[in-house]
Amino acid sequence: MIQVEGISKTFLVAKRPPGLKHAVKSLFHREYTKVEALQDISFHIPKGEIVGYIGPNGAGKSTTIKVMSGILVPDRGSCTIMGHTPWKDRVAYVKNIGVVFGQRSQLWWDVPVIDSFELLRDIYRIPQGEYSSMLTLLTDTLDLGSLLHMPVRQLSLGQRMRCEIAASLLHSPDILFLDEPTIGLDAVSKIAVRNFIKTINREKGVTVILTTHDMNDIEALANRILLIGKGTLLYDGSVQGLRGRFSTKRTITADYRENTVPLQLPGASILSWTPDRAVISVDTEQLMMAEVLTQLSSQVELLDVAIDTQPIEDIIVQMYKEYQL
Amino acid sequence: MNLYWKYMLMLFKSQMQYRTSFFFLAIGQCLTPFTVFAGIYFLFDKFGQLQGWSFYEVALCFAVTHIAFTITECFARGFDSFSSLIVTGDFDRLLVRPRGTVVQVLGSKFEFARFGRLILSGVVLAWAVSHIGIDWTMLKAIALLLMIASGVVIFTGIFILAAAISFWTVQGLEIVNIFTDGGREMTQYPLDIYAKQVRQFFTFIIPFACFNYFPLLYILGRTEQAFYAFIPLAGFLFLIPCLLMWRIGVRHYRSTGS
Numbered sequence: 001m002i003q004v005e006g007i008s009k010t011f012l013v014a015k016r017p018p019g020l021k022h023a024v025k026s027l028f029h030r031e032y033t034k035v036e037a038l039q040d041i042s043f044h045i046p047k048g049e050i051v052g053y054i055g056p057n058g059a060g061k062s063t064t065i066k067v068m069s070g071i072l073v074p075d076r077g078s079c080t081i082m083g084h085t086p087w088k089d090r091v092a093y094v095k096n097i098g099v100v101f102g103q104r105s106q107l108w109w110d111v112p113v114i115d116s117f118e119l120l121r122d123i124y125r126i127p128q129g130e131y132s133s134m135l136t137l138l139t140d141t142l143d144l145g146s147l148l149h150m151p152v153r154q155l156s157l158g159q160r161m162r163c164e165i166a167a168s169l170l171h172s173p174d175i176l177f178l179d180e181p182t183i184g185l186d187a188v189s190k191i192a193v194r195n196f197i198k199t200i201n202r203e204k205g206v207t208v209i210l211t212t213h214d215m216n217d218i219e220a221l222a223n224r225i226l227l228i229g230k231g232t233l234l235y236d237g238s239v240q241g242l243r244g245r246f247s248t249k250r251t252i253t254a255d256y257r258e259n260t261v262p263l264q265l266p267g268a269s270i271l272s273w274t275p276d277r278a279v280i281s282v283d284t285e286q287l288m289m290a291e292v293l294t295q296l297s298s299q300v301e302l303l304d305v306a307i308d309t310q311p312i313e314d315i316i317v318q319m320y321k322e323y324q325l
Numbered sequence: 326m327n328l329y330w331k332y333m334l335m336l337f338k339s340q341m342q343y344r345t346s347f348f349f350l351a352i353g354q355c356l357t358p359f360t361v362f363a364g365i366y367f368l369f370d371k372f373g374q375l376q377g378w379s380f381y382e383v384a385l386c387f388a389v390t391h392i393a394f395t396i397t398e399c400f401a402r403g404f405d406s407f408s409s410l411i412v413t414g415d416f417d418r419l420l421v422r423p424r425g426t427v428v429q430v431l432g433s434k435f436e437f438a439r440f441g442r443l444i445l446s447g448v449v450l451a452w453a454v455s456h457i458g459i460d461w462t463m464l465k466a467i468a469l470l471l472m473i474a475s476g477v478v479i480f481t482g483i484f485i486l487a488a489a490i491s492f493w494t495v496q497g498l499e500i501v502n503i504f505t506d507g508g509r510e511m512t513q514y515p516l517d518i519y520a521k522q523v524r525q526f527f528t529f530i531i532p533f534a535c536f537n538y539f540p541l542l543y544i545l546g547r548t549e550q551a552f553y554a555f556i557p558l559a560g561f562l563f564l565i566p567c568l569l570m571w572r573i574g575v576r577h578y579r580s581t582g583s
Binding site for chain 1: 327328331332335336338339340342343413414415417418420421422423424425579580581
């Protein structure tokens with residue numbers, strides 16, 4: 001459904017050293033530095049997938065979204081989305097997509113939400129019948145009933161975000177771009193927004209591409225991650241794959257009936273040990289988890305075992321370090 | 326066009342959320358040109374006439390210019406304050422909607438409180454017309470309407486041009502106000518009081534003369550040539566280069582993203 005091949009984009013950014021002298025100087029003469037915002041980015045996304053697009057600030061996430069939503073024209077490369085090149089036939093193409101910029105509103109601030117929805121209906125030329133049924137669906141799944149007649153400025157951030165997402169879905173787009181949809185939301189609202197994205201993906205088959213800094217979003221939603229850093233695509237695959245690739249270490253916390261004989265576990269390292277509890281680190285590439293557990297149970301009488309995998313957040317931090325982002 | 330009215334209705338509803346503020350703003354707007362007009366009045370009170378133009382003739386010129394400018398400010402405000410759409414990045418939002426950019430920018434803002442000015446300018450127009458004793462014909466009435474329409478188109482063109490420039494400069498350029506506010510100040514007097522170069526500039530480069538000076542000559546009976554009544558139509562052509570510039574600006578924006 002989405003084919004991106006070798007997209008590159010370079011920006012010229014005015015360079016200005018600090019200080020008043022340079023500020024004045026830059027009025028007349030400016031030096032530019034080339035910033036490679038995107039370098040040879042390629043990926044394919046099939047219909048109905050939820051893809052998490054992650055990377056540190058300034059990595060090129062928004063630039064990619066802008067290219068895919070037809071706002072920005074890349075220097076090189078091709079992009080075909082549902083048979084359109086986004087930046088060529090903008091008007092025909094954007095009917096098929098919905099875009100939510102988490103930090104910017106598309107609703108009219110002073111009027112009730114329903115008024116904004118009706119104007120969007122006219123902008124997108126949605127037939128009345130389709131509009132009504134979509135509105136009912138969205139109102140039910142997003143629990144918007146009580147919000148529709150409130151002015152946008154009186155909504156909480158979480159309520160507003162739900163209305164924003166609903167607004168971008170009124171014209172039944174096939175693809176939904178979400179740029180940081182959970183930014184600034186409290187835990188309850190985040191979960192509500194995530195559930196809604198899941199529902200809409202499942203029931204309407206909407207392909208979702210979301211950028212976020214919240215790894216819980218990714219874990220809750222995305223079956224696939226694209227990791228971008230310094231304009232290049234660093235990883236494209238599943239969340240589990242990322243875990244497997246970057247962290248093969250597991251931490252085992254074992255509680256057992258008191259035993260004063262220290263544990264002997266060749267291949268694993270014991271992080272801490274007391275007569276009734278041990279914390280063990282195992283590299284699953286070196287040693288099978290089953291073997292460790294067999295060994296453990298042969299030496300002590302196990303009461304409880306907890307195996308922790310590294311949280312995805314730590315993995316990302318580790319990856320950023322590894323790639324020096 | 327239909328969409329444009331929908332946008333307008335929406336912003337009108339928004340505006341009505343702040344009714345008191347709107348009310349005072351409208352009164353304030355009414356008073357601004359009043360002071361300017363008072364200035365003209367006292368000028369004539371002292372000097373009697375201006376290069377053969379009587380007070381009421383200048384008042385007519387003033388009224389037409391102000392009506393055209395006010396209508397433009399009210400309805401093309403989106404272009405006038407366009408640089409804020411660039412600064413906040415809201416222009417991206419317009420680009421992901423399946424409509425032309427011009428109608429969306431036009432629809433992004435209306436300044437309804439300017440109607441206050443329109444009322445004052447309308448009063449001046451009526452007052453001037455009733456004192457001059459024009460021999461009204463159908464053609465003269467058409468000429469008057471064309472003057473206002475053409476003025477609106479020309480001022481809108483300048484707003485679009487100014488907005489297009491902000492694709493490169495990001496912030497709006499004050500220099501453009503020479504042609505918007507400056508143009509309004511200039512054209513509230515008949516153009517023949519200025520030097521020849523100024524007149525040529527405002528006839529052929531920015532066709533202010535087309536919407537007010539030439540047709541005014543016809544309405545006031547200073548010329549018998551009927552085609553002067555239709556010169557305002559030439560002012561409509563000014564919109565073409567402005568829209569062209571706008572397209573170039575949008576293309577530039579989409580290749581630099583800033």
